[in-house]
Amino acid sequence: MTFTRKEWHILSTVCLSMFLIPMNITSSSVIMLSLMKEYRLTYQESQWFINVFMVLYASFLPITGRLSDLFGRKRTFFIGLCLFFMGFVLGTLIESYQNIVISRGLCGIGAAAVTTSATSLLSTNIAEKNRKFSFSIFGTFLGVSMIVGPFLSSLLNDYSNGWIIYSTINLVILIPLLISSLFILERSKRESRAFDFCGSVLLTVVIFSLVSVASFFPVWGWDIKTKSICLLLSACLPLLFFAERKAVNPIVDLKLLSNKEFSSMSIISLLLGGGYISLMMYIPYILNKVTSLSAAQVGTVVMMSTLPSLMFPPLISKFRAQVNDNVLVAVTLMCLVISPLYLLAVISDASFVQLCFAMFFLGCSFGVSLSYLDGIAVSSVELEKSGLAAGTFNTFRIGGESIFIPLVSSFTAVFISKNVGIDIFYNERSEEFLSDKLQVLSSFSLILVITSLICFISSIPIMNRYRKLKS
Structure with a gap:
């Protein structure tokens, strides 16, 4: 397997750039704890730090994917990095929580541009014989960054200027x-074809509305903001389907979903968003409420859930030619079904070591998927539509994560006082604390059961469809 100098340059630049995005996602749940303490935030207020990034990340994936096809993947990739850079510069200039939230939003838009153009750059500039290995390396970098995120943020939690x-x-x-x-x-x-401006705007508005309602409903309630967004969504959704059916060059090609291989990978990405990413975002908070673990121990437990993302992609890449895709899909779905139930069985009175193992098991589904999911999805379509396919696929993945994460938050918020904030850092065994602990534990247990059930029901048609496709 021989790479040209140009291929090594693209592979290394893309992998190091994508390293930043999972790191910023997985670190946010741990950094959130220190921001709650530093700025004395309530639980709902702290959700802006996570949700604003995910809202704008998901909203701009389709339009940036299409722009990468039309105006150049390199140009879109560079603009995304610039927005990411500007976001962190802004976040360090003025030390206020509101400014941090704005900077996170800017980073979310930049992350969308980098994500869609990165996978497209790999699929169009790496020779076919090197492509599977390249995506395995790509997955390894994603895995490392997922480990670095909670580990780095847990180390910085003890510093007053940790965010800086x-x-x-x-x-x-x-x-x-x-x-x-x-x-x-x-x-x-x-591509020299016309840009679907109408479809781009409508799709961005629809995704922004969906994720905003899911993200901020616990804060807003059923007030004028929620009602206005729901009204906007109900108006734009039928217009979107009508516009995309009539468009010559649609921003989301609905025909991609008729590609069984592409649609199967997209559905699996949705399940990973609900069965792994959304759970991992709130487990640091849950552990602070129901256990007496220190901040460093919480960071270590979360880091264990990202360890499979480092281990499995390079291990699978060595035997990729001998490992059938059906096996990888089956292992991913099996872990999605069983791991939440195992975490449910041990979380109430588990030791530190047991929690580490449970979180490692929870992360196995995502770790295995990194070795094949992106590569199969993007490579299953025509070369000239790779950017559109990357945008559509990542819309499913990030959109699913962006909706599932706030849904978990909404469910948890029903059982938690509006003024939680700073008290999660105190572990007195008072009657009030124990009552709060039981409420959090019962709500999270129900989330784990529902997650496992959804993954089990969804896995049956996916496996049947994928077996027929491969046979």
């Missing part, structure tokens, strides 16, 4: 990446 240090680390990584991206040479030509 974290932002500075990101800026130091981004500077050489911005320079390196300028020297990327694209192999494929840009």
Whole structure:
């Protein structure tokens, strides 16, 4: 397996750039705890830190995916890195929670541009014989970054200026990446077809509305903001389907969903958003409420859930030619079904070691999927539509995560006082604390059962469909 210098340059730049996105996602749930303490935030107020990134990340995936096809993957990739850089610069200039939230939103838009153009750059500029191995390396970097996120943020939680240090680390990584991206040479030509502006705006509005309602309903309730967004959504959704059916070059090609391989991978990505990512976002908070673990121990437990993302992609890549896709899909779905039930069985009175193992098991589904999911989805379509496919696929994945994460938050908020905030850092065994602990534990247990049930029901048609496709 021989890579050209150009292929190594693209692979290394893309992998290091994508390293930042999972790191910022997995670290947010741990950083959130220190921000709650520093700015004396309630539970609902702290959700803006996570949700605003996910809202804008999901909303801009379709439009950035299409822009990468039309105006160049390199250009879209560079703009995404610039927005990421500007977001962290903004977050360090003015030390206020509102400014941090704004900077996170800017980073979310940049992350969308980097994500869609990154996978498209790999699929169009790496030779076919090297493509599977490249996506395995790509998955390894994603796995490492998922481990680095909670580990780094748990180390910085003890510092009063931990967020500033974290932002500075990101800026130091981004500077050489911005320079390196300028020297990327694209192999494929840009599409010369007209840009579906109407569909782009409608799709962005629909996703933004869906995720906003799911994200901020616990804060807003059924007030004028929620009603207005729901009214906007009900108006835009039928217009979107009508516009995309009539468009010559749609922003979301609905025909992609008729591709069984592409649609199967997209559904699995949705299940991973609900069965792994959304749970991992709130487990640090849950552990602080129901256990006496220190902040460092909580960070270690969360880090264990990301360890499979580091271990499995390089291990699977060594035997990728001998491992059938059906086996990888089956293992992913099996872990999604069983791991939440195992976590449910041990979380109430488990030791530190037991919790580490339970979280490792929870992360196995995502770790295995990193070795094949993106590569199969993007490679299953025509080369000239790879950017559109990457945007559509990542819309399913990130959109699912963006909806499932706030839904878990909404469910949890029903059982938790509006003024939780700072008290999660105190572990007195008072009657009030124990009552609150039982409420949190019961709500999270129900979430785990529902998650496992949904994954089990969904896995049956997926496996039947995928077996027929491969046979």
